[in-house]
Amino acid sequence: MMTYKDIPRINGTLRAKSIQMPEVIWSAKGMVVLGRRIKSCIFTTDIAIIRNCNADAVLAVYPFTPQQIINTTIINTASIPVFCGVGGGTTQGVRTALIAKDAEADGAYGVVVNSPMQNGNIEMIKRVIDIPVIATVVNENTDIEARLDAGASILNVSAAAKTPELVRHIRAEFPGVPIIATGGPTDDTIRETIAAGANTISYTPPGLDDIFSAMMAEYRKEAARVDSPEEKEMILEEMLELI
Structure with missing residues (x-):
């Protein structure tokens, strides 16, 4: 049986210094989003990094009010699927639905809502788009069932060092829900997150x-x-x- 190390790899001199995902990530099961299997997401909005990495997708979430021009630029520049941030703590309401609708029209593979975000807001977004809504989960207090009922299709677990523990907690109650989770700084923390039940690992370059x-x-x-x-x-x- 061919292993990851046995797979032929063809590279060019000019792209030899691109950012490579930690190989341990490829042991994750991944998830299939709109026909694309995704095991790794690079967590960045830097276009130069996006164009010079081997991640399966981009998690384009940033700490400012989402703007259509930013999402459009990232989607048009990337050669891989992009999950766009559309709101959360600061940005709420109809604006998030409009940004989500524009992101879908530009070609986004999904939209990410940060915590906190009202479930009614998720319902509003889901009514106007067909691509997945990805709900960020930061602690055990989140009502996962309510998030899913509101229209979230994927969970994005980001709880720093407690991420594996939170993934395990969610997976015990919701064995089939697709989970993206932060992998942490080392191969060991990534392995622990995958073992806890994460389908896909987000990696901060x-x-x-x-x-x-x-x-x-x-x-x-x-x-x-x-x-x-x-x-x-x-x-x-x-x-x-x-x-």
């Missing part, structure tokens, strides 16, 4: 400052080598040979 720092350290070493007299002479000889 390193920030661009961290990526730049590592890359610039490499570039400085390369610049020092290229600027050496020996290297310059070798480059000149290679150029003369081409002529």
Whole structure:
């Protein structure tokens, strides 16, 4: 039987430094959303990262009032399915339904409502869209059955270090509900979250400052080598040979 490590992988030089999901995520069962199997979601709104990762989908949720132009830009830029944030603590009511409707028209695979969000608001959103409503769950006090009855199709569990415990709690009562959950910082925390019952893992990538720092350290070493007299002479000889 072919394992993940046995799968042939073809890459290019220019894309060699793209962000790779932790391989342990691929042991998750995943979920099929609108015909696409999704095991990993990258949690970001950074277009450069979205275009340079191997995640199955994007969880585009941010701490500001959702704006159509932001969702549209992410959806148009991404080459993978996008789940768009449409409201929660600050943004409520008819506005969330309008943003959700526009997100669906732009091609979103689902819309995410943050906590807190009234169930009546979820019902309103579900009445105007056909794509899934993903309800964020942050603690055990959430009435999961009421969320599902209101129209939520998927749960997004985000409870920091308590995420595996909360996933287990939900899974015991709702064995069939699709769950996206934060995987945490290590392979072990991701494994624990999957074992608890998460179908799909959301992964927070390193920030661009961290990526730049590592890359610039490499570039400085390369610049020092290229600027050496020996290297310059070798480059000149290679150029003369081409002529």
